[in-house]
Amino acid sequence: MIKRQFYHLGEYVLWLQKVFSRPEKFKMYYKETIRQIDEIGLGSLKIVFIISVFIGAVTAVQLSYQFGDSLIPTYYIGYALREMEIVELAPTITSLVLAGKIGSSIAAEIGGMRQKEIIDAMEIMGVNTQAYLVLPKIVAAIFSIPMLIIIAAALSIFSGFLAAVSFGDFIPSDFIKGLTSFYDSYTVIIMIIKSFFFSFIIITVSAYHGYFVKGGSIELGKAGTKAVVYSDIFILVFDYLIAQLMMG
Amino acid sequence: MIVAKNIHKSFGDKAVLKGIDFVFEKSKTNLIIGRSGAGKTVLLKALVGLIAPTRGEVWYDDIDFYKLDIKAVRKLRKKVGMLFQGNALFDSMSIEDNVRFPLDMFTNMSDKEKSTQVNSVLERVELGGVNNKYPSEISGGMQKRVGIARAIVMEPEYLFCDEPNSGLDPKTALIIDDLIKDITDEKQMTTIINTHDMNSVMEIGENILLLDQGKVVWTGDKDRIIESNNKFIDDFIFASPFLKNMKNKAFGLEQSD
Missing domain, CATH: 3.40.50.300 (P-loop containing nucleotide triphosphate hydrolases)
Known part of the structure; x- marks a missing residue:
């Protein structure tokens, strides 16, 4: 079992070396990158919008329940919500959800190409398939996912504000005072750094599972599942490592 | 012209190609x-x-394919x-x-x-x-x-x-x-x-x-197939009794059942 995991780790690293090769033709890679930005970025806006609105609202409601009868000043709810969303919830939850949406789709797309011999056909043409199929997705994800995460953070704070003010006993000025208190831009930097790492993990782990798929439709389904599961695991591991390194 | 020289390929213990020599x-x-x-x-x-042989050479005219680096292959x-x-x-x-x-x-x-x-x-x-x-x-x-x-x-x-x-x-x-x-x-x-x-x-x-x-069991062209008495050709090309009988009739050979 452990030997097998090390085998995959080694294969993944070697495969990544081929992914980062010089493109045969920049114009083709550029076109593919634009297409991927559309799919990964714009295509995920709706789901990011929905989860951020609810996560922000739920967090605000739960914080107000926790802090409600305590001696902690009420404006702390705004402060705590902002910190939680920026440092943890927006980057991590959004990335976990995107791993499910984008990761399974990438594994299925590349795995399907493998099964239909399209990857072999491209190899025969002389295309560096690792680079052509994966590099534009990485560039597109590193460009789009951090933006999605910034949008998610903003939306969840806003929805938290609406939830707290609408259904709680808070006056907007208290909440806004909390939101603007003790602001440290370092937390935003942590969020951006996390989003770069998570974008890279989602794309490469999913594409790796699709690229090396063997067998038929059952194996393709399993590759999709593995892509999501391993992306999620790596996201959480790196979430911890980044937190430890930057805040520990 | 492509030349296959002594191509062997195994998957685990199973030998799939056992020394193929042929000039295409x-x-x-x-x-x-x-x-x-x-x-x-x-x-x-x-x-x-697309599959590297376990042993052997493939020549594209005067180029030894499996000696090429990835750039030359592409x-x-x-x-x-x-x-x-x-x-x-x-x-x-x-x-x-x-x-x-x-x-x-x-x-x-x-x-x-x-x-x-x-x-x-x-x-x-x-x-x-x-x-x-x-x-x-x-x-x-x-x-x-x-x-x-x-x-x-x-x-x-x-x-x-x-x-x-x-x-x-x-x-x-x-x-x-x-x-x-x-x-x-x-x-x-x-x-x-x-x-x-x-x-x-x-x-x-x-x-x-x-x-x-x-293994290579027969080489030739379409004209030689008809008159070949090779057992593998018979088994492959004239696999059905109908075709076997047709061939035997055409060449005046003993009919099979």
Whole structure:
């Protein structure tokens, strides 16, 4: 079992070396990158919008329940919500959800190409398939996912504000005072750094599972599942490592 | 010309190819034939570099393929075209974009030149006017032709065809065979076809290699097949009692049951 995991780790690293090769033709890679930005970025806006609105609202409601009868000043709810969303919830939850949406789709797309011999056909043409199929997705994800995460953070704070003010006993000025208190831009930097790492993990782990798929439709389904599961695991591991390194 | 020298391939303990030596001649349709599981596809993939042999050499004219580094392999592959069993077309691209893909990726031709080249190969495979359709909108036979068009759009010197007739009716299969044969003659290519289609063997088999359990058991051309007394040929080509009797009748041999 452990030997097998090390085998995959080694294969993944070697495969990544081929992914980062010089493109045969920049114009083709550029076109593919634009297409991927559309799919990964714009295509995920709706789901990011929905989860951020609810996560922000739920967090605000739960914080107000926790802090409600305590001696902690009420404006702390705004402060705590902002910190939680920026440092943890927006980057991590959004990335976990995107791993499910984008990761399974990438594994299925590349795995399907493998099964239909399209990857072999491209190899025969002389295309560096690792680079052509994966590099534009990485560039597109590193460009789009951090933006999605910034949008998610903003939306969840806003929805938290609406939830707290609408259904709680808070006056907007208290909440806004909390939101603007003790602001440290370092937390935003942590969020951006996390989003770069998570974008890279989602794309490469999913594409790796699709690229090396063997067998038929059952194996393709399993590759999709593995892509999501391993992306999620790596996201959480790196979430911890980044937190430890930057805040520990 | 492509030369296979002592090609061995094993998957674990199972030896699939056991020392294949053969010369695939230029300007001829070279056929790899044999029963299912004989090693045809593995040999074809070893020749084209999709499966590395365990031992042996593959020479493209004076180039030892398995001694090349990855850059040189990719350069050589611009001279190679391949038609896949399942066609391997990009579902999300139109027919024109499918055929145009290698030109977009590897040439500095202008858009007009590319369009001219794409239209020319589509006309050559008798598919003029379908440029804007998608693979799912055309028949299996037409998809094969698109596959051929894409394989020859870069004007390759070597053409590989993996089971070009699979899934086609006999009439369409013959049309595809003739098309491959004509293109081979026109472009003076080295064409290697992996098939177990009897009609193909008798129609376009100019240089045939019969495999059985990973070994070469017969070589020759379509004219020599009929008169061959080779047991493997009999088992493969004249597998049915009907055909066996036909052959025996034709040559005045004893009839089988």
